[in-house]
Amino acid sequence: MMRWAGEQLGQMACGVIRQLNLENEQVEVVQIGSLYDGHPLMTEAMRATIQQVAPRARLVRLTAPPVVGGVILGMQQAGFDTRAAHAKLIATTKKLIGR
Incomplete structure (x- = not known):
């Protein structure tokens, strides 16, 4: 199976x-x-x-919480460069959700 x-x-x-x-x-x-x-x-x-x-x-x-993908897509649509924020987003999100 x-x-x-x-x-x-x-x-x-x-x-x-x-x-x-x-x-x-x-x-x-x-x-x-x-x-x-x-x-x-x-x-x-x-x-x-x-x-x-x-x-x-x-x-x-995937090592990042799935919600990070949505945040990154939103930032890109708004014209932000997400490369610099990527690691910070993952670390902050993991801390907030206790992972």
């Missing part, structure tokens, strides 16, 4: 990679949520499936 789930998630990621023509790029596939805290077999199957299409792709876990 875990292998099947990983393969299915990998196929979905492959669909996006193909649509964006990123097969030959060093692309990061970001894993978000507690789903990926389970059995490593799922992540291994996902990685193997993705690397058949995009051998340079790598899986990374």
Whole structure:
């Protein structure tokens, strides 16, 4: 079951990679949520499936609280340069939510 789930998630990621023509790029596939805290077999199957299409792709876990992404998108839409604020946003948010 875990292998099947990983393969299915990998196929979905492959669909996006193909649509964006990123097969030959060093692309990061970001894993978000507690789903990926389970059995490593799922992540291994996902990685193997993705690397058949995009051998340079790598899986990374999201380390920032998900809300930070929304804040960054809002700041970018308002014209702010978020590069300098990125680390501070993550640290402050983790402190506020107790992570």
